[in-house]
Amino acid sequence: MTASPDVVNDTPKAPEAPLPSATLGGDNKRSIEQITLLLFITVPFVALVAAIPLAWGWGVSWLDLALLASMYFIGCHGITIGFHRYFTHGSFKAKRPLRIALAIAGSLAVEGPLVRWVADHRKHHKFSDAEGDPHSPWRYGETVPALLKGLWWAHIAWMFDEEQTPQYKYAPDLIKDGAVRAISRQFVVWTVVSLMLPPLIGGLATWSWQGALTAFFWGSLVRVALLHHVTWSINSICHAVGKRPFKSRDRSGNVWWLAVLSCGESWHNLHHADPTCARHGVMKGQLDSSARIIRWFEKAGWAYDVRWPSQARIDARRQGETAGAA
Structure with missing residues (x-):
């Protein structure tokens, strides 16, 4: 695969040949998509909130926890x-084979079609924490009320914006790949697989409807809500x-907890200082399971x-020991 640039030229270029039909989810979010999104946010979140008293009152089985974690x-x-x-x-x-497996595994997270996800994130890097960023918490200003409003926007509200990132502009390489385009268009299918697999396993393992129901609650609803947030x-x-120990043109920070x-994604400052680096947790003690698995691959x-960070590459991006928290 030829690595895609992190900054996409803002001037649209005519394709050399007509691109394939649009992937699932165009450049404008329809009402049915917004309603479905609302359900996928609220229902798992209610389950996540209910999980604490349910676990306290009735407990949770090791099978349910194993399904949730896996x-x-x-x-x-x-x-x-x-x-x-x-x-x-x-x-x-x-x-x-790994390319296809990664596309499917990411789709099981129920975070939207692959091509749309990538297009949004490439646009985020192009305009990070500036005008044009799809989800910057600094969108409304730097006062406390403005930041609180911005945090809500960056966390959830931006996904309901009717105008979406142009996929042909920000992810043409993925649209041209038939297998990737198909997996992206099959997002609903992978969502059903993701939600139904835990109750199927739970039901067969316990040979009961109750086992299927609790597996669906913990392995599907609670898991999706936790991963989303x-x-x-x-x-x-x-x-x-x-x-922020590294130089970046935005306000990305490392949040250890x-x-x-x-x-490993929350070592976010290094990622924005060096977006193509395969490891984000580059300092001592910074756990990054994603980098470890890439090493195994x-x-x-x-x-x-693999674009591993050399010491010289890390040092070149440091902004000094005086850099602190926001």
């Missing part, structure tokens, strides 16, 4: 390694607070030309 980290790494570091930034090259926190929290759940021969 589905969570499959989807999370599908997003962090696949959608983000590979498809968006070209941090490494992948052989075809962790991912959205990278857009909101990690652009509002955190340490999100590192494990975000699979490389050793297995599935990934190659």
Whole structure:
């Protein structure tokens, strides 16, 4: 795969040949999409809120926890390694089977079609924390009320914006790939698989409808809500607070307490200082499970030309020991 540039020329260019039909989800979000999005935000969130008293009152089985954790980290790494570091930034090259597997794994996170996700994120990097950024928490200003409003926008509200990122402009390379385009268009199918797999396993493992129901609650609803809010926190929290040891043209920060759940994405300052780097947690003690798995892919021969950070590359991006929290 030829790595896609992180900054896309703002001047539209006519394609050499007509591009394939649009991927699922065009440049304008329809009412039915907004209603569906609202349901996928509110229903899992209600389950997440209910999870605490339910776990306290009735407990949660090891099977339910195993399904929650396994589905969570499959989807999370599908997003962090696949959608983000590979498809968006070209941090490494992948052989075809791994490329397809990463596209499917990311789709299981239920965060939208692959091509739309990548287009939004490439636009975010082009205009990061400036006018044009789809989800900057600094959109409304720097006062406390403005920042609170901006955090809400960056975390959730921006997804309901009717005007969407032009996919042909920001992700033409993915649209031209037939397999990737098909997986992106099949987002609804992968969503159904993601939600139905835990209850199927739970029901078969316990041979009961109750086992299927609790597996759906924990392995599907709670898992999706938790993963969504962790991912959205990278857009909101990690652009509002955190340490900034590296030079970047925005307000991206490192938020250590999100590192494990975000699979290494919350070391966000280095990522914006060096977007194509395959490892985000480059300093001592910074856990980055996504980078570790990429290393395993490389050793297995599935990934190659990985853009690992050298010490010189890291030092060149430091802004001094005086850099602190926002």
